[in-house]
Amino acid sequence: MKTRTNILAGILITISAAVLYFAHSSTTQQEMMAIQVFAGDDTDLCPGVTLHLPDLDAYISGEVTNGYWFSSGDGRFLPGYTTSARFSTGVSYVPGVADNTAGGFTLTLVSDDPDLDPVTGTNGPKVQVSDQVRISFPPPPVLVCNNNLQVSLNFDCTILLDASALVANPKCRTTTTVSKCMTKTTKSYRVPCSQRNI
Numbered sequence: 001m002k003t004r005t006n007i008l009a010g011i012l013i014t015i016s017a018a019v020l021y022f023a024h025s026s027t028t029q030q031e032m033m034a035i036q037v038f039a040g041d042d043t044d045l046c047p048g049v050t051l052h053l054p055d056l057d058a059y060i061s062g063e064v065t066n067g068y069w070f071s072s073g074d075g076r077f078l079p080g081y082t083t084s085a086r087f088s089t090g091v092s093y094v095p096g097v098a099d100n101t102a103g104g105f106t107l108t109l110v111s112d113d114p115d116l117d118p119v120t121g122t123n124g125p126k127v128q129v130s131d132q133v134r135i136s137f138p139p140p141p142v143l144v145c146n147n148n149l150q151v152s153l154n155f156d157c158t159i160l161l162d163a164s165a166l167v168a169n170p171k172c173r174t175t176t177t178v179s180k181c182m183t184k185t186t187k188s189y190r191v192p193c194s195q196r197n198i
Contacts, residue, residue, distance in 0.1 A: 035062040039109040039133040047100055047137045050078075051093040053085075056107075056133060060087055063114040067128070073105035074098040095135075104136035 040056030053069065060067050069077060069085045074096030077085035081094075087109060099105040109131050115124030 033063040035060070035064055035111045035114060035129040037067070037109055037111050037129045037131045039107060039131040042134040042136070044136050044138045045095075045104075047095075051095070051135060053090050053092055058087070058109055058131075058133070060109070060111050063126070064112040067109060067111040069093070070108045070110065071099075071105055072108070073102065075105060095137075100137065104134060106132050106134050108132045 037060050038058055040058045043056075045051055065088075067087045069087060069090050071077075071083070071093065076082060076094050076096070077090050078092045078094060079089070085091075085093075093107065095105060111129045113123065113126070113128050115126040117123070
């Protein structure tokens with residue numbers, strides 16, 4: 001069986017038994033090594049809750065696999081309580097006062113420069129790639145009474161009324177403590193028997 005090989009426009013074509021095999025050209029290899037950066041989907045976070053960066057499912061892939069996190073706000077990255085964090089080592093982001101006042105913040109994930117020489121500082125034509133994710137603080141949930149009202153009498157003839165409400169915030173996202181995304185209010189009232197109006 002004869003095999004014929006031709007090079008056409010930088011692509012190696014091998015014809016054998018009426019089957020075409022395309023070898024990757026240098027352009028295809030560069031495209032395969034293109035840097036992909038994904039900072040995560042925009043999401044809501046309960047006010048006062050630390051954002052765990054792995055929950056964003058962010059990634060950097062291709063020619064480089066590391067980079068830096070930056071914030072538009074005044075919060076700090078852990079560990080180290082810094083204004084930026086390495087993608088590979090950043091664990092969480094603690095929102096600051098301005099973040100809470102603004103109702104959220106934007107995180108930017110920037111890849112390392114693929115052709116920056118760390119020794120000489122010379123840089124090639126390749127560029128860094130970045131992506132952003134918006135983290136918003138939803139308004140507090142509206143409390144709704146669940147119609148559970150407990151009435152009991154004690155020794156001194158007082159009525160103890162306990163009214164409580166527990167409402168989940170469906171937009172809240174946290175993997176550490178579910179209770180931080182719940183709001184519970186309990187109020188007790190003691191009314192002397194002589195003043196009750198039943």
